[in-house]
Amino acid sequence: MNTAADMVDRYCRELASIAPTLPAAEVPWIQQIRNKARDDFARLGFPTRLQEAWHYTNVGALQRRFFELANSGISVDPNAIEPFLYPDIDSHRLVFINGIHAPELSEIGTLPDGVILENLATTLAQTPEQLEPFIGGRKLPLEHAFNALNTALLRDGTCLHLAPNTQLDKPLHLLFLSAGEGQESCSQPRNLILAGAGSQAVVLESYHSLGEAACFTNSCSDIILEADAQLHHYKLQEENRHSYHIANLQVQQNSGSHFESHLLSLGAALARHELHVDLNGEGAHCTLNGLYLGNGRQHADCHTQVRHIHPGTDSHQAYKGILDGRARGVFNGRVYVHPQAQQTNAEQSNHNLLLSANAEADTKPELEIYADDVRCSHGATVGQLDEDMIFYLRSRGLPEDAARGLLTLGFARELLDRMPLKPLSVQLEQKITDILSQSDGMKSLK
Amino acid sequence: MLKINNLHVRVGEKTILNGIDLAVKPGEVHAIMGPNGSGKSTLSHVLAGREGYEVIEGEVLYQGNNLLDLSPEARAHAGLFLGFQYPVEIPGVNNMYFLKAAINARRVVQGRNELDAFDFIQMAKTKAKLVGLDESLLQRSVNEGFSGGEKKRNEIFQMAVLEPILAILDETDSGLDIDALRIVAEGVNALRDPERSVILVTHYQRLLDYIVPDYVHVLSEGRIVRSGGRELALTLEEKGYGWLKEKSPHIAPAGPGA
Ligand SMILES: Nc1ncnc2c1ncn2[C@@H]1O[C@H](COP(=O)(O)OP(=O)(O)OP(=O)(O)O)[C@@H](O)[C@H]1O
Ligand SMILES: [Mg+2]
Numbered sequence: 001m002n003t004a005a006d007m008v009d010r011y012c013r014e015l016a017s018i019a020p021t022l023p024a025a026e027v028p029w030i031q032q033i034r035n036k037a038r039d040d041f042a043r044l045g046f047p048t049r050l051q052e053a054w055h056y057t058n059v060g061a062l063q064r065r066f067f068e069l070a071n072s073g074i075s076v077d078p079n080a081i082e083p084f085l086y087p088d089i090d091s092h093r094l095v096f097i098n099g100i101h102a103p104e105l106s107e108i109g110t111l112p113d114g115v116i117l118e119n120l121a122t123t124l125a126q127t128p129e130q131l132e133p134f135i136g137g138r139k140l141p142l143e144h145a146f147n148a149l150n151t152a153l154l155r156d157g158t159c160l161h162l163a164p165n166t167q168l169d170k171p172l173h174l175l176f177l178s179a180g181e182g183q184e185s186c187s188q189p190r191n192l193i194l195a196g197a198g199s200q201a202v203v204l205e206s207y208h209s210l211g212e213a214a215c216f217t218n219s220c221s222d223i224i225l226e227a228d229a230q231l232h233h234y235k236l237q238e239e240n241r242h243s244y245h246i247a248n249l250q251v252q253q254n255s256g257s258h259f260e261s262h263l264l265s266l267g268a269a270l271a272r273h274e275l276h277v278d279l280n281g282e283g284a285h286c287t288l289n290g291l292y293l294g295n296g297r298q299h300a301d302c303h304t305q306v307r308h309i310h311p312g313t314d315s316h317q318a319y320k321g322i323l324d325g326r327a328r329g330v331f332n333g334r335v336y337v338h339p340q341a342q343q344t345n346a347e348q349s350n351h352n353l354l355l356s357a358n359a360e361a362d363t364k365p366e367l368e369i370y371a372d373d374v375r376c377s378h379g380a381t382v383g384q385l386d387e388d389m390i391f392y393l394r395s396r397g398l399p400e401d402a403a404r405g406l407l408t409l410g411f412a413r414e415l416l417d418r419m420p421l422k423p424l425s426v427q428l429e430q431k432i433t434d435i436l437s438q439s440d441g442m443k444s445l446k
Numbered sequence: 447m448l449k450i451n452n453l454h455v456r457v458g459e460k461t462i463l464n465g466i467d468l469a470v471k472p473g474e475v476h477a478i479m480g481p482n483g484s485g486k487s488t489l490s491h492v493l494a495g496r497e498g499y500e501v502i503e504g505e506v507l508y509q510g511n512n513l514l515d516l517s518p519e520a521r522a523h524a525g526l527f528l529g530f531q532y533p534v535e536i537p538g539v540n541n542m543y544f545l546k547a548a549i550n551a552r553r554v555v556q557g558r559n560e561l562d563a564f565d566f567i568q569m570a571k572t573k574a575k576l577v578g579l580d581e582s583l584l585q586r587s588v589n590e591g592f593s594g595g596e597k598k599r600n601e602i603f604q605m606a607v608l609e610p611i612l613a614i615l616d617e618t619d620s621g622l623d624i625d626a627l628r629i630v631a632e633g634v635n636a637l638r639d640p641e642r643s644v645i646l647v648t649h650y651q652r653l654l655d656y657i658v659p660d661y662v663h664v665l666s667e668g669r670i671v672r673s674g675g676r677e678l679a680l681t682l683e684e685k686g687y688g689w690l691k692e693k694s695p696h697i698a699p700a701g702p703g704a
Binding site: 386387388391392393394395399402406407409410412413414417 | 494495496497517518519521522523527528530533534536537538539543544545547548549551552587588604608
């Protein structure tokens with residue numbers, strides 16, 4: 001009989017046994033951080049629905065099955081990654097198999113002066129001091145089981161460092177592949193991005209499965225934007241329908257910086273995307289857009305927290321869900337405005353389209369506003385396709401399923417249209433079209 | 447072409463159409479006038495196949511077939527077109543993309559090959575010019591953020607592209623400036639031929655200066671209370687609907703053709 005505690009214990013024993021083999025194992029402060037995080041994880045255990053932040057999302061399944069932490073011996077044919085690439089986008093590419101860097105599949109072109117881009121294991125082995133801004137004093141909220149678990153491993157991932165006023169010349173594609181081969185594997189990448197003052201970059205994280213084995217991804221990304229830095233962050237999650245995807249993105253923004261996030265969550269049995277942004281300086285602003293699709297029994301959860309710490313900061317959040325079958329979508333958006341953060345402008349919206357009677361959407365705005373000169377707005381809807389629109393399209397000769405498909409795609413397109421990287425949005429739209437055309441009632445969508 | 451016999455229609459508990467009789471032959475233009483709330487849009491919607499209306503009595507024959515049995519799209523494929531009084535805004539659906547899908551859906555049903563993108567765009571641009579629709583509107587989402595007049599022009603543009611056999615235009619003239627009205631009228635007149643028919647729902651006799659109808663009907667409280675030639679519209683303009691009630695509250699329609 002497995003209890004939740006047994007499973008936590010098993011992860012901890014496994015972590016302890018591989019600890020000596022991890023990069024920078026001989027660096028005491030790194031090893032201490034791992035050990036402390038392991039203790040945190042042992043103490044916290046997996047979250048339960050009794051915890052407010054996990055009220056709508058049940059990760060019980062993760063307590064019942066073990067996902068192998070050290071499943072690193074898998075070799076992948078270069079052709080196998082073709083479907084996950086974007087031929088129309090000239091990019092730098094780092095590929096990870098089960099969270100571990102695969103140099104033979106990666107391709108980093110010549111980098112501009114002042115840009116350091118390498119996999120995290122390399123940084124850990126060669127210049128661990130680079131990690132100080134991210135994990136010195138241990139950072140992240142570690143009172144968070146999944147963050148703790150990720151930090152307890154701290155093995156591989158991405159390290160991107162942009163010197164002041166540099167610009168990453170091409171988008172960076174971080175391609176995360178989960179592959180089983182008989183074992184259920186766990187992938188725990190850690191991505192660290194430090195954008196110096198006035199620097200700019202475009203980063204795409206994409207998560208996919210090779211094959212149908214269940215996998216558990218527990219990804220953490222830490223992003224620090226110095227003054228006036230600008231980062232466009234795209235994320236595509238399309239892991240197979242047996243997998244579990246937990247991700248935590250932490251962003252610290254200094255004055256005048258801009259962070260723009262575009263999330264598309266399509267896959268996994270359960271996906272939880274956490275996004276925490278702290279606006280720490282005048283003029284810092286963030287734009288957070290997200291679209292989640294669910295069918296069958298899929299569960300997609302977007303959990304955002306924006307903290308307006310400094311006066312004169314802006315945040316714009318727009319999340320949309322398209323839910324079919326018995327799928328469930330969750331949006332929990334917390335906006336915190338510090339007592340000193342006057343002239344805050346915070347907008348949030350969450351609109352959900354239910355395509356079947358059994359689909360469900362939960363939307364929960366949480367506004368905590370302690371300053372008075374503040375403009376905050378939020379709006380949430382859960383509804384079906386508009387019958388007047390369906391009739392309008394049909395009256396022009398579109399069959400009913402085509403009309404429904406067009407309208408559903410139109411609902412999604414609003415967010416796709418906001419992506420500045422057009423070749424990407426075009427391909428993502430095609431993915432969405434493919435998924436919707438498998439839905440009952442939209443077969444003729446092509 | 448179209449024959450409506452004793453049509454009674456109910457929405458929920460409310461009966462809105464109380465026995466409509468109307469016959470439209472190929473090539474004819476019929477104007478339907480009548481006070482607000484008399485049932486003009488309801489009739490238009492029922493003809494186009496909108497859900498939510500219950501036909502409690504009567505029938506509608508279109509080209510000899512039972513129109514009410516057909517889905518809205520099948521009616522469109524058979525050449526019926528409704529210009530909406532209130533065209534709906536459809537965010538995220540591109541005007542051109544939608545119209546191309548619509549036209550090709552019909553061509554597929556008719557066993558014709560689909561129009562390719564190039565031919566379609568050429569044709570659409572020509573039609574847009576014809577009805578004075580700004581080309582930039584073609585690439586926007588359907589009606590989204592269009593002005594009232596632009597929405598109406600977009601209806602006429604769609605009509606011009608789809609080349610219907612029976613066009614029902616529900617107050618397409620309201621909200622149009624004088625130039626637009628003339629252009630819309632030209633669009634309709636360009637479509638007129640011995641095989642096509644038009645039903646114009648309007649409140650203003652002015653439109654009928656541009657599109658000269660063969661018949662004018664007055665709808666009141668869900669039935670046609672008066673029919674005549676285009677001079678009826680002039681009389682109505684002058685005397686108002688009250689005049690009808692004074693004169694002959696329930697006059698039998700002077701059935702135009704059959
Ligand atoms: N779905 C509905 N539920 C209840 N009543 C309705 C519904 N649709 C229409 N009606 C009523 O039916 C009557 C006829 O409406 P309709 O829109 O057909 O009038 P109309 O002649 O087009 O008016 P207008 O000249 O103002 O456009 C009105 O009293 C209207 O309120
Ligand atoms: Mg009306």
